Amino acid sequence: MIPEIGLAALWLAAALAALQLLGGLLGAGENGHPLAGVVRPAAVLQAGLCGLSFLCLLYVFALTDLSVLLVANNSHSMKPLIFKLAGAWGNHEGSMLLWVTVMALAGGAIALIERRLPERTMLATLGAQAFVGLGFYAFLLLSSNPFERLVPVPPEGNGLNPLLQDIGLAFHPPTLYVGYVGLSVAFSFAVGALLTRSVTPEFARVMRPWVLGAWIFLTIGITAGSYWAYYELGWGGWWFWDPVENASLMPWLAATALLHSASVLAARDALRTWTIMLGVVAFSMSMVGTFLVRSGILTSVHAFAVDPERGSFILALLAINIGGALAVFATRASTVSEGERFSPMSREGALVVNNVMLSAILGIVLLGTLYPLLTEAFDVKVSVGPPYFDPVGAIFFYPMLAVLVIGPLLRWRKDSFARVKWPVLIAAALGLAVLVAAALLSDISLLALLGLALSVAVAVSSFVPLRGRSLRRLPIAVWGMCIGHFGLAVALFGMSADSAFQQERLIASNVGDVVNIGPWQARLDAVKPAAGPNWVAMEAEMKVSYQGGEWRDARPQARHFWTPPQETSEVALITRWNGQLYVAIGNQTQDGRWQLRLWWKPFVTWIWYGGLLIALGGSLALVGRVAGDLRRRSAKGKLAERREEQEASA
Amino acid sequence: MRKVRIGLWVLVGIAAFLFGLFAYQLSQPKDEFVKSAMIGQGIPAFDLPAATASRPALSSADLADGKPKLLNIFASWCVPCAAEAPQLAELERAGATIVGVAIRDREEDVDRFLATYGNPFARIGRDDISEVQLSLGSSGVPETFVIDGQGRITYQHIGDIRPEQVSTILEELRKAGA
Numbered sequence: 116m117i118p119e120i121g122l123a124a125l126w127l128a129a130a131l132a133a134l135q136l137l138g139g140l141l142g143a144g145e146n147g148h149p150l151a152g153v154v155r156p157a158a159v160l161q162a163g164l165c166g167l168s169f170l171c172l173l174y175v176f177a178l179t180d181l182s183v184l185l186v187a188n189n190s191h192s193m194k195p196l197i198f199k200l201a202g203a204w205g206n207h208e209g210s211m212l213l214w215v216t217v218m219a220l221a222g223g224a225i226a227l228i229e230r231r232l233p234e235r236t237m238l239a240t241l242g243a244q245a246f247v248g249l250g251f252y253a254f255l256l257l258s259s260n261p262f263e264r265l266v267p268v269p270p271e272g273n274g275l276n277p278l279l280q281d282i283g284l285a286f287h288p289p290t291l292y293v294g295y296v297g298l299s300v301a302f303s304f305a306v307g308a309l310l311t312r313s314v315t316p317e318f319a320r321v322m323r324p325w326v327l328g329a330w331i332f333l334t335i336g337i338t339a340g341s342y343w344a345y346y347e348l349g350w351g352g353w354w355f356w357d358p359v360e361n362a363s364l365m366p367w368l369a370a371t372a373l374l375h376s377a378s379v380l381a382a383r384d385a386l387r388t389w390t391i392m393l394g395v396v397a398f399s400m401s402m403v404g405t406f407l408v409r410s411g412i413l414t415s416v417h418a419f420a421v422d423p424e425r426g427s428f429i430l431a432l433l434a435i436n437i438g439g440a441l442a443v444f445a446t447r448a449s450t451v452s453e454g455e456r457f458s459p460m461s462r463e464g465a466l467v468v469n470n471v472m473l474s475a476i477l478g479i480v481l482l483g484t485l486y487p488l489l490t491e492a493f494d495v496k497v498s499v500g501p502p503y504f505d506p507v508g509a510i511f512f513y514p515m516l517a518v519l520v521i522g523p524l525l526r527w528r529k530d531s532f533a534r535v536k537w538p539v540l541i542a543a544a545l546g547l548a549v550l551v552a553a554a555l556l557s558d559i560s561l562l563a564l565l566g567l568a569l570s571v572a573v574a575v576s577s578f579v580p581l582r583g584r585s586l587r588r589l590p591i592a593v594w595g596m597c598i599g600h601f602g603l604a605v606a607l608f609g610m611s612a613d614s615a616f617q618q619e620r621l622i623a624s625n626v627g628d629v630v631n632i633g634p635w636q637a638r639l640d641a642v643k644p645a646a647g648p649n650w651v652a653m654e655a656e657m658k659v660s661y662q663g664g665e666w667r668d669a670r671p672q673a674r675h676f677w678t679p680p681q682e683t684s685e686v687a688l689i690t691r692w693n694g695q696l697y698v699a700i701g702n703q704t705q706d707g708r709w710q711l712r713l714w715w716k717p718f719v720t721w722i723w724y725g726g727l728l729i730a731l732g733g734s735l736a737l738v739g740r741v742a743g744d745l746r747r748r749s750a751k752g753k754l755a756e757r758r759e760e761q762e763a764s765a
Numbered sequence: 766m767r768k769v770r771i772g773l774w775v776l777v778g779i780a781a782f783l784f785g786l787f788a789y790q791l792s793q794p795k796d797e798f799v800k801s802a803m804i805g806q807g808i809p810a811f812d813l814p815a816a817t818a819s820r821p822a823l824s825s826a827d828l829a830d831g832k833p834k835l836l837n838i839f840a841s842w843c844v845p846c847a848a849e850a851p852q853l854a855e856l857e858r859a860g861a862t863i864v865g866v867a868i869r870d871r872e873e874d875v876d877r878f879l880a881t882y883g884n885p886f887a888r889i890g891r892d893d894i895s896e897v898q899l900s901l902g903s904s905g906v907p908e909t910f911v912i913d914g915q916g917r918i919t920y921q922h923i924g925d926i927r928p929e930q931v932s933t934i935l936e937e938l939r940k941a942g943a
Contacts (some may be wrong), residue, residue: 187844191801226847265844270877273844388769391774426791430784436781441773448769485783489789 118262125212125262128164128219129252131157132245135222139242143235143311154241155226161248162223165216166330172212172261176203181272183266185209201285205294207409207425208261214405216249221325222248225300231321231744233313240307246439247299247398250432260429283343283394289335290673291363295401297329298366301373305394306440308365309447312389321381322394324510324740326377330370331733337363338726349684349699351619351714353722356441356504358413361484362404363538365477369397372473375466383527385454385463389470395440399476402433458529465522472515479507488700509562516569518605519547520576521599536578546572553750559615565612574604591739599732606725612718613693623708627715633715634662635696642700642709652685655700655709659689671711682701803902807917811897811938813890816867817875823890825826831916833860833932833941837886837901841878842869846907849925850882859886859937865889868898868906891901909934913941 135157142151174197175183179192188208190199204213211555222244229237255261304322308314340363345353354360355745373393379386407413410426457463483499490497520542524535532539550568551624553559577600580593618633645654652672660666676683689696694717701710808825815822828834837853841845857863865886867875875889891896899916901910911920911934920937922930 243802267848267881269844271842273842296895388772396776401781406787410791412788426787428790428808430787433782433787441777441780445773445777449767450880484788486787492786492789 117171117174118264119179121175122260122262124164124168124171125215125252126254128161128215129249129256130170131153131161131164132219132248134251135161136242139238139240139245143239143242143307144295147235148237151238154238158219158226158241158244159223161245161527162219165219169212169216172203172209172635173200174592175262176200179272181270182264182266182268184263184689185273186267187269188278189272191712197282198285204289205285208255208259210288210292211251211255211259212261212294214296215248215255218244218248218251218299219301221297222303225325228323231317233311236307236313236318236481237310238307239310240303241516243303243306243310244299247303249703250435254425254428254432258424273389276509277600281343282348283347287339290332292341292380294333294336294363294370294590295329295366295405296371297325297332298401299397300329300437301370301394302398302440305391306443309391309443309451312447312450314380314391314451316381316384319377319390320740320744322376322623323374324737324744325399326373326394327733327737327740329369330374331730331737332361333367333370334726334730334733336639337367338615338723338730340725341726345719346686347683348686349619349686351697351712351716353613353719356483358484358498359408361480362407365480365484366397368473368477368480369400372470372477373397373475375469379463380454380468383455383457383463385457386467386470387451387454388448389449391444395437395444396477399433399437399440402429402436404536406433406620407484411661412509413484455528457527460525460532461530462522462525462527465525468518469515469522472511472518475511476508479511480504483507485682490698505537505562509565512532513565513569516573516603520572523596523600523733524576524578538576542572542576542579553615557616558757563611563615566607567615567683570608570611574601574608575638577601577604591742592736593739595734595736595739596733598734598735599729602725602728602730602732604656604725605728606722609718609721609723609725612717613722617719620713622711622713623704624711625708630711630713632696632713633717635713635715636660636663637696637698637711637713639665639709643702645672650674653700653703655687657687657710659696659698660694661689661691670696671698673700673702690720692718783856784876793846802920803900805918806923809897809915810911811890811900813866813892813897814878816865816870816889816891817872817879819876819879819884820865820889821888823866823888823905825916827864828912829886829914831914832862832912833938834887835863836866836901836912837863838868838898838908838910839904840865840906841870843906845925847878847882849907849927852886852928852931853885855884855928856926856934859935861935864889865893866897868892868895872894911941921932925933 122414136156138148138150138152138154141148158399172185175186177196179190179194179199180188181187181192184288185208186202186207190202191210205208209547216505222241225237225244226241232240255464255513288617302320304318304325308318336361340360341353341452344355344360345351373390374384374395376390380390406426409429409719412426484505485501487497521539525533546568548569550564553567555563578595581589581595620630620632624639626639626641628639630639637657639655639657641656643654643656645652648700654670654672657669657671658666659669667689669689671687672681672685674685684699684701686700689698694715697716699712701712703709781943791861809911810825812824813822824928828836835856853863865888867889870893872891879886890897892910895921902921903910903923905923905927909926913919917940920934922934923935
């Protein structure tokens, strides 16, 4: 019964989306339409129904109702409850239901809360949201029904994949999904504003918190995914330029550019067409990412179930949505006037550099990700990796950081270098000092060297905007900006330090041997078998000591799972404030010694601390913006009240 | 406005190019499965205990008795294995000798599975730690191997056998000398 309720709710939600689209289109016309009144209620009700449908799915997974095909294929009665629930979205059908649910919730929230834009624009926006939503409803209901029944009911489920029983993996995909889908709001706002010719600063102010929200989730998702790959894959790396990783990075790059261009539009009424274009591109990148991951046309270390038919469906949606948006853009672009002018030496000028550089990096990542696909069409198999992405990306990333040292200090519209000379020179001098010192100290690569220098310069300059201002009365959003930029510097420092100073040793060790790596000593005491519920492992009992200090335990394992058969490496991580010791155990050699891989990775953890700081900065900015809007709204309300009173008494 | 127009055309160009590339690649068949490196080679020696009282046990010697066979790797806990049961029955009716290897299974579960979905197997071995499965180069259930009379693997089918694939399997079996 419960699965049928879920399915019925989904069909009803789809019908409401159709109604919402119709009402939105008719209502957005010049003269309005009586059906316009149903748009907001339809959006809210649709959100409720999707939420109900998703709860139904969670329910059948929690109970392991094996009469539902999806549960039988992806769950197992012996799994812990948390992984049963995570199993609900850890598959194609469930993740698509999560997609439409998040989309419907976002649409419902806009319909409920957002009243600042002209009603026509809002109707067009909600109509666009319903249009995109309908495509995914069709996908779910016609070819990926999550509630399909299975006859006969099997005695047990088929999903006990141990690799997926990881708490990080359970919550990492939905976090990214919320980010991906949240960008649909930016897309809908852009289309809505274009359709009703109201690309205004107010539009940017309204759109910005939604983009920020999605962007925060993307940031956290990417950071967490990077750490997961680092400790789970056992290769000591934290970013592999894998297609699936790139698929999450590309929407983030576009959304980052969009955030910055939206703030130009909001504050200065400039970059109108550019902001609209980025709104379309950001969500397009989400869909391209989803397509690449779900269609399986790219080979990746992340093995997803692949199905060409699903790929075709997503591709068709991609073509309809992007094609439609570009068509609207083509017919309306001439009605968007150019906006305010500004001099290159201004806050806007710096933000334009930011946007151009981010777009260039986006293009580079897109090209590198798709290049193997392109050459494969000519029967040439290539793989594109760090030797391309690192230096080519840095060509644009580093100049962008150089501009970031000065950009936040500049005034809007027009400024002179002389005014901000001293803080910039100090930051540059510190960066240069680090560069020279690091170059003299050891032989490290140019990229890492520049990275270290720039990270120091950006870190110092990121807090200069606070100078001379009352810290207590400073808007929270400014704090957000400073902390976000500081986080970027911290992450870059971690990346550069790890690449410059990491030490690696691969040795075959006898029990009792002591190995030196960097400032660490490691001793292999014993190798013993260990067993878990669905694996057996060889566990190394090791003691490690930093600069001759106390001995601490390190227990890396080489695990062997049997359903399905798979070898994994459980690394031992010893964390200090200034880095991590990373120990992995491999196979036994012919003569009885054990292969050990050790890395000393200075400041590597700063990469993820930096990522979290960036997300924190975004969260502060979001809180600041929303609080500011609420204050303004209540102030406006009070003014209106007072005016009414005055009019009444007059 | 000119700039915007050019930018728009660039975007349209990029989008059209991407769609073309994606659509082309989607239409191309993909090697999604890891084929066993053992194809064309003799099967490794093994001697498995019987998985059920109703059928004899299975060893590698049973597979080199001069008669080509199908070796089906299955498990009672595997849903696609139940789905391919009618096709195995059809193969048996067509004269194929089928031997089974039950992966990580219990006798009572195997018996229940065979009672529900039919028993086309001449012999069934029990592989509790997937060692025979792994040594054959198989990575999942169900999989079906064609073994010629000398105990050499000539063909590997990954996944459940669909009705339209029965004729392919029979053809492979015929090529192996049946």
